[in-house]
Amino acid sequence: MGEFELIRHFFAAAPCAQGGDGVALGIGDDCALLELPAGEQLAVSTDTLVAGVHFPAVCDPSLLGQRSLAVAASDLAAMGATAIGFTLALTLPEVSADWLQAYAQGLQRMAHRCRMSLIGGDTTRGPLSITVTVFGRVPAGQALRRDGARPGDLLCVGGNLGNAAGALPLVLGERQAPVEQAQALLAQYWSPMPQLTLGQLLRGQATAALDVSDGLLADCGHIARASGVALEVNQHQVPVSTELEAFLGRDAAVHAALTGGDDYVLAFTIPAAQHQALQLPGFIHVHVIGRVLDGQGVTLRDRQGRDITPTQRGYQHFRETP
Ligand SMILES: Nc1ncnc2c1ncn2[C@@H]1O[C@H](COP(=O)(O)OP(=O)(O)O)[C@@H](O)[C@H]1O
Numbered sequence: 157m158g159e160f161e162l163i164r165h166f167f168a169a170a171p172c173a174q175g176g177d178g179v180a181l182g183i184g185d186d187c188a189l190l191e192l193p194a195g196e197q198l199a200v201s202t203d204t205l206v207a208g209v210h211f212p213a214v215c216d217p218s219l220l221g222q223r224s225l226a227v228a229a230s231d232l233a234a235m236g237a238t239a240i241g242f243t244l245a246l247t248l249p250e251v252s253a254d255w256l257q258a259y260a261q262g263l264q265r266m267a268h269r270c271r272m273s274l275i276g277g278d279t280t281r282g283p284l285s286i287t288v289t290v291f292g293r294v295p296a297g298q299a300l301r302r303d304g305a306r307p308g309d310l311l312c313v314g315g316n317l318g319n320a321a322g323a324l325p326l327v328l329g330e331r332q333a334p335v336e337q338a339q340a341l342l343a344q345y346w347s348p349m350p351q352l353t354l355g356q357l358l359r360g361q362a363t364a365a366l367d368v369s370d371g372l373l374a375d376c377g378h379i380a381r382a383s384g385v386a387l388e389v390n391q392h393q394v395p396v397s398t399e400l401e402a403f404l405g406r407d408a409a410v411h412a413a414l415t416g417g418d419d420y421v422l423a424f425t426i427p428a429a430q431h432q433a434l435q436l437p438g439f440i441h442v443h444v445i446g447r448v449l450d451g452q453g454v455t456l457r458d459r460q461g462r463d464i465t466p467t468q469r470g471y472q473h474f475r476e477t478p
Pocket residue numbers: 202203231369
C-alpha cells in the first residue's frame with residue numbers, strides 16, 4: 157500500500173474527516189480552509205508524541221490514537237476554545253494495515269468525543285512519531301491566557317492529578333495492579349478527556365489557565381512567571397484518586413500528583429467570588445488547591461504552612477540532571 161492509498165483508506169475515509177462546523181475544505185488539497193464566525197479568534201496549538209518518550213513503542217495503537225488527539229486538544233480546553241479540527245502528521249517505520257486501522261479507530265473515537273474534524277496532515281517514513289495540530293475558536297479577547305493571575309485569586313484544578321504518572325509502571329509492564337486500580341490509572345494515561353467544557357465555562361471567570369502536562373508544580377510556574385505573581389499550593393488540598401493512593405501509598409501518590417505530569421487536567425486562577433458563582437455540570441469536580449500572592453515562583457506548603465517545595469517540579473525534555 158502506498159502513501160496516498162494509505163491516506164485515503166485510513167484517514168480521508170474516517171467519519172471525522174468528512175467535514176463539520178467551521179471546516180470549509182478538508183483533506184485533499186494543498187491546504188484545508190477553516191471558517192471563523194465574526195468576532196472570534198483562531199486558537200492553534202501543536203504537540204509531538206515520540207515513541208519511547210511520550211508512549212511505549214509497543215502499545216495498543218487504538219489507545220495511542222485516542223491519546224495523541226486528547227493531549228493536543230487539551231491545549232484548546234486550556235484556552236477556553238471550542239474545538240474545530242486537527243491535522244495529523246504521522247511518521248511510521250513501516251505500513252501495517254492492522255496498526256493503521258486500530259490507530260485510526262482510536263483517533264476517530266476521540267475526535268467524536270471532542271467534536272473535531274480531521275482536516276489534513278502529512279505521512280512520512282521514519283521512527284514512529286505523531287504530531288497533532290489543533291485548531292479551535294474563541295470569542296475575541298476571551299481566551300484563557302497564562303498571564304492574568306492576580307494576588308488574592310484562588311488556585312484551582314479541574315480534577316484528580318497523578319493517575320497517569322502512577323500508570324507509567326503499568327504501561328511499561330514493570331508492575332501490576334488490582335484491576336480496579338489499573339483501570340482508573342490506565343484510563344487517565346491512555347485516554348485523558350480534554351476539559352473543553354470546563355475551559356469554555358471558565359471564560360470571563362478565570363484570570364489564568366493552562367493544562368497540566370509536565371507536572372502541577374512545573375506548570376504552575378508558567379502561570380506565576382507569565383502573570384508576575386507568586387503561587388502557593390497547599391499539598392493537603394491536591395486531589396488524588398483513591399485508586400492512586402491504594403496503588404502507591406499516600407506519599408508517593410501526592411508526589412505523582414505534584415510532579416508526575418501527563419494529567420491533561422486544567423489548572424486555573426479565579427477570584428473567590430467567581431469561584432463561588434461557578435455553575436458546573438456534575439462530571440466536573442473543581443478543587444481549590446492554593447492561592448495567588450504578590451511575589452514570584454511556586455511554593456508548596458504542608459498543613460502547618462511550612463515550605464516543603466521540592467527541587468524537582470516536573471518533566472523537562474533536555475534536563476541535564478535527571
Ligand atoms: N520549537 C518551537 N518553536 C516555536 N515555539 C515553540 C516551540 N516549542 C514550543 N513552543 C512554544 O512554547 C510554548 C510552551 O510550549 P509547551 O511547554 O510545549 O506548551 P504546552 O505544554 O502547552 O504544550 C508554547 O507557546 C509553544 O507554542
